[in-house]
Every structure is written in structure tokens, then in C-alpha cells.
Amino acid sequence: MTNLFISDMYQRKTPEDLQCGITIAMKVFGAKWKPCLLDAIQRGFRRPSEMHREIRGATPRVLDMQLRELEVSGIVEKRQSAGFPLYTEYTLTDIGRSIMPVIDRINEWGLMHKEFLQEEDLQSMSL
Numbered sequence: 001m002t003n004l005f006i007s008d009m010y011q012r013k014t015p016e017d018l019q020c021g022i023t024i025a026m027k028v029f030g031a032k033w034k035p036c037l038l039d040a041i042q043r044g045f046r047r048p049s050e051m052h053r054e055i056r057g058a059t060p061r062v063l064d065m066q067l068r069e070l071e072v073s074g075i076v077e078k079r080q081s082a083g084f085p086l087y088t089e090y091t092l093t094d095i096g097r098s099i100m101p102v103i104d105r106i107n108e109w110g111l112m113h114k115e116f117l118q119e120e121d122l123q124s125m126s127l
């Protein structure tokens with residue numbers, strides 16, 4: 001409830017162009033770990049604990065927050081078991097699956113050009 005109140009109080013100083021497809025896409029899956037989460041889900045890592053182990057460098061808290069944002073935007077669906085032990089799994093929705101060719105292409109580009117981009121330079125870049 002507090003988050004809704006805070007977001008209602010915050011007003012951007014510069015308006016966003018929500019008629020621009022790039023702006024919309026970046027709002028939905030442009031955060032630092034969201035493409036990695038989507039890729040992990042596509043590759044079969046469904047439980048948050050699996051994703052926490054798979055995606056090194058991100059804290060579980062941040063991954064959980066970004067999973068929640070993806071769920072709220074309808075990109076992933078959260079399913080919780082009814083039995084024991086209790087567990088949560090995430091799956092891609094239809095719209096989430098439609099993003100995957102973009103994520104796959106970004107991955108291909110990165111792998112194709114990783115030798116051109118020096119490792120030291122990549123490590124010094126912030127995301």
C-alpha cells in the first residue's frame with residue numbers, strides 16, 4: 001500500500017514519451033536483471049531459488065523485485081503450489097514469450113562482439 005502512495009506522490013520532471021515503442025519496451029524489460037530472468041525462465045529455471053543460483057552478481061532481493069515487476073506487467077506468471085513443500089514457480093506468458101526473440105538476439109549480439117569489447121572495459125561499465 002505504501003508503494004502505491006509513494007508512486008502517486010512522485011511526478012517525473014520530464015514527461016515520458018509513451019508513444020515510443022523503445023520507451024515502452026525499456027520500461028517493461030529494460031532493468032538490469034530482467035532480460036537475464038526472462039532468459040533463465042525460458043531455459044527452464046522456474047523457481048526463484050534456481051534463478052538466484054543461476055544469475056550471479058544480483059542479490060536475491062533485487063531479483064525478486066524484478067520478478068514481481070515482470071509479473072505485474074504480465075510478462076511472467078507466478079504459480080504457487082498448494083501441497084507440501086510449498087514452492088513458487090514462474091512461467092512466461094504469451095506476451096513474455098513474444099519478447100524472447102529480442103532477448104535471444106541481444107544475447108547473440110553480445111556473444112558475437114565480446115572479443116571486440118575488451119573485458120576490462122566491460123567490467124568498468126555500469127549497468
